[in-house]
Amino acid sequence: MTPRPATASARSVDEYRDTLAALLAHLGDRPAEQVPVPDALGRTLSADVVSPIDLPVFRNSAMDGYAVRAADVAVTPVTLPVAGVVAAGKPGTAPLPAGAALKVMTGAPMPPGADCVVPVEDVQAGDGRIVVERGRGRGEFVREAGTDVRTGELVARAGTVLAPRHIAALAAVGLATVPVLSRLRAACITTGDELRPAGSALAPGQIYNSNGIALAAALRADGVEVVEIAHSTDDPARFTAVLREATAVADLIFTSGGVSKGDFEVVKDVLTPLGGTFGSVAVQPGGPQGYTVVDGVPVLSFPGNPVSTMVSYAVFARPTVRALAGLPEPESRETTLLTALRSPAGRRQYLRGLLTDDGVEVISGPGSHLIAGMAWADVLVDVPAEVTSLTAGAPVRILTL
């Protein structure tokens, strides 16, 4: 029998999550990245962004109509000669002659001398003159320069996750690029001789490999760039080679499988001599856990059962990963348990639940292999370690998936 490496004693969920958060803290220091505004949707601003210009850039008309002096239309109806047309985008606006009107399009620069716009609906036009039927006061239908945002004023704050409305504002002030948090680059390494890729035929004893694909999807949903999804057999030399490839390209590595109490635990066997810490967390699913720093890159090692991998990510890594991406914390709140449940003593249990208007229903069993069952769940039901049973109607915490 392979000698079993020493393991840390069982830790609490909160303690282990905090341990991993500390291990990943330095990833918050990565440099920002300048991205083109059209590509910045969903990215997180790394710095406050201020406007390089006044917006509106110049005093302009809010309507299609006629730029006039308010004093000239104080008494209506009044007839004014139309001295010309100011179109949007045409430079060199001539001043408004005294006692006249200049036709203006929406957004066109206000001619010097004009102080209001009479909308086209309020005039009768013809033969080079207009009859103004309703006057306007000074400033009406005039957009003054800088009234939306002034040069140097904030357009969006550091930490803003850019929505279409932010993209619109950044583009409107003429910014070509914005500084955003660079994406974490993660690699996912699955292990196990029995795993086969999707679409292949299964020999006896083989199963499909889902953990790399699933973990990558979870990471991408949390703003991470997944640079590699790799698989290793249970051969230590092979795993070592795959791991070293990953450390060359990733900021952060996840492994699944090979951390439990079997005879062939490739992840634990390879990483323990490299300084890895392997042990038990008082949680179900996802008890066996490990972490190592290899070539300066944190390696988080989850157990290989598909539900264990996904729950481990959600509970231990996701809050930190999202914080590093500048995304809000996963929602965790109290609701009403709709179905009675039992739970093992001494282990915090995360059951799969379906949220309804009335509370949360536990669906699927506690088994860490029930990955198809997990697809129907939208939350994890968080049962404290000391609780061994809950009746329907009890308050319970949920964690959104």
Place this chain on the structure above:
Amino acid sequence: MTPRPATASARSVDEYRDTLAALLAHLGDRPAEQVPVPDALGRTLSADVVSPIDLPVFRNSAMDGYAVRAADVAVTPVTLPVAGVVAAGKPGTAPLPAGAALKVMTGAPMPPGADCVVPVEDVQAGDGRIVVERGRGRGEFVREAGTDVRTGELVARAGTVLAPRHIAALAAVGLATVPVLSRLRAACITTGDELRPAGSALAPGQIYNSNGIALAAALRADGVEVVEIAHSTDDPARFTAVLREATAVADLIFTSGGVSKGDFEVVKDVLTPLGGTFGSVAVQPGGPQGYTVVDGVPVLSFPGNPVSTMVSYAVFARPTVRALAGLPEPESRETTLLTALRSPAGRRQYLRGLLTDDGVEVISGPGSHLIAGMAWADVLVDVPAEVTSLTAGAPVRILTL
């Protein structure tokens, strides 16, 4: 003066939104697309997906431990010889000899004859035999084949927007690809001589072009593939050429600008002879609207003020675009107005609002040029056409941006 084409009379917001929904309805008939499961995150299943296999694929151990007959460990402590090891992924499992144990790893096939697993924690092992300290009943720590999902059973329903948990289940049942709704391909065409691209210097009377970038971001957030962001001057020949290029690559085209009552309305002037319908909707911002079908492709024409473009999309097109992408409707609900407001008679008004725990605060003015102000808003405050003022504390509907 250019002769003004006939315009439809002012329509209500609901009527115009329904008109556009009918115009786009045929886009719901587009063929589904098979995408690799790893690339399917966020896509919408176009058909029910059933499992091609039983999961678990075979009867296997839920623990690292020893496969035994429950009857042999009914009285403990009991000593059993260890007849061998069954590792995960090793084919050709030998049957369990009578009165013996076989060491099993988590996930390894149960040897024929064994009916339970004694976890490694519950035995003392050494010298080719184990002392079982706690017995187990038939079936304990055994995962029966098909208990997660059976061949032919539903894994995810048509219409499911694929989250990481669905990707996990689809991968676990060995599917390489899944059928999803193909993305709508949209083109955005901005118009106006005065518009300049981000990063360029502005001559007098020029402004930055933001509508194409902003609309593209809104469309991408709603699951649309933006295949082109183009700009045209106010020259009809140029606009016609840009439009024809777009009809060749897009399912749906958006234009901004050139639909109002000015003298130079390139979009209206070019599209009206092609059968376009242009007119007023009783809404602010976003009153002047138009739609046309060019070469079989629907063209939705929004006014060019940046806020008008974004509100027009949100109010008139977004519900249909999201429905076509299989995404949920934008949230619209009642809340409490925190700030008094005024609104023009006869026009439904959409003001920019910021949602708080107490209700909604109107931020920024009603001006359709206040695009930087809109960045701070997360909802539109929906003021009915017949309402001219509301006091703080009044109930009001909001539409999530």
